[in-house]
Amino acid sequence: NAGVTQTPKFQVLKTGQSMTLQCAQDMNHNSMYWYRQDPGMGLRLIYYSASEGTTDKGEVPNGYNVSRLNKREFSLRLESAAPSQTSVYFCASSEPWGNTEAFFGQGTRLTVV
Amino acid sequence: QQQVKQSPQSLIVQKGGISIINCAYENTAFDYFPWYQQFPGKGPALLIAIRPDVSEKKEGRFTISFNKSAKQFSLHIMDSQPGDSATYFCAARLTGGGNKLTFGTGTQLKVEL
Numbered sequence: 001n002a003g004v005t006q007t008p009k010f011q012v013l014k015t016g017q018s019m020t021l022q023c024a025q026d027m028n029h030n031s032m033y034w035y036r037q038d039p040g041m042g043l044r045l046i047y048y049s050a051s052e053g054t055t056d057k058g059e060v061p062n063g064y065n066v067s068r069l070n071k072r073e074f075s076l077r078l079e080s081a082a083p084s085q086t087s088v089y090f091c092a093s094s095e096p097w098g099n100t101e102a103f104f105g106q107g108t109r110l111t112v113v
Numbered sequence: 114q115q116q117v118k119q120s121p122q123s124l125i126v127q128k129g130g131i132s133i134i135n136c137a138y139e140n141t142a143f144d145y146f147p148w149y150q151q152f153p154g155k156g157p158a159l160l161i162a163i164r165p166d167v168s169e170k171k172e173g174r175f176t177i178s179f180n181k182s183a184k185q186f187s188l189h190i191m192d193s194q195p196g197d198s199a200t201y202f203c204a205a206r207l208t209g210g211g212n213k214l215t216f217g218t219g220t221q222l223k224v225e226l
Binding site: 004031040041100101106 | 117119122145147154155156157158159162164202211212213214215216217218219
């Protein structure tokens with residue numbers, strides 16, 4: 001049982017380049033999330049999707065776009081990468097109601113130079 | 114602003130000792146308070162969680178104490194073991210928030226032999 005799978009695991013981008021981070025879950029969860037983790041900042045929500053076909057901004061959405069491709073997949077796109085987007089990105093999934101656990105992927109370590 | 118404040122930033126405990134991590138929040142609309150454990154190179158994983166109508170929850174060596182009036186909650190790890198060395202995040206979820214989590218800044222715990 002894979003849980004939440006993120007690709008790639010590592011990526012180096014030049015300033016201004018674009019890329020898409022991929023995330024897929026096999027737990028049939030309705031909700032999916034993208035967080036970024038920075039030293040001393042904890043995890044901060046970038047975007048989330050409460051259910052297939054819906055997306056909404058989180059705490060730090062600027063510079064990012066998302067696509068909920070289907071129930072399993074939720075991608076995060078950086079259109080023009082900036083050094084401030086150097087971070088570790090985590091995708092998570094859960095049910096949107098009740099005291100349910102959010103399951104996280106292994107993360108994507110992104111460096112923008 | 115940081116809606117969930119976590120302390121200390123780092124903690125060193127001797128094997129067999131008690132590790133205590135504290136969190137405080139301001140927003141009374143939070144209705145669910147999980148703790149996540151993260152090992153290097155891995156995504157966070159749910160450790161234990163509590164609702165605000167309960168003052169304490171214990172699972173094995175891990176206990177959450179919750180003080181609703183003070184808007185504070187803490188994680189106690191009894192008989193700390195080297196395998197507990199990890200980063201711990203407290204989190205809080207807004208009522209009706211679709212399981213979106215606001216995280217504390219994290220505590221890096223090291224348990225020494």
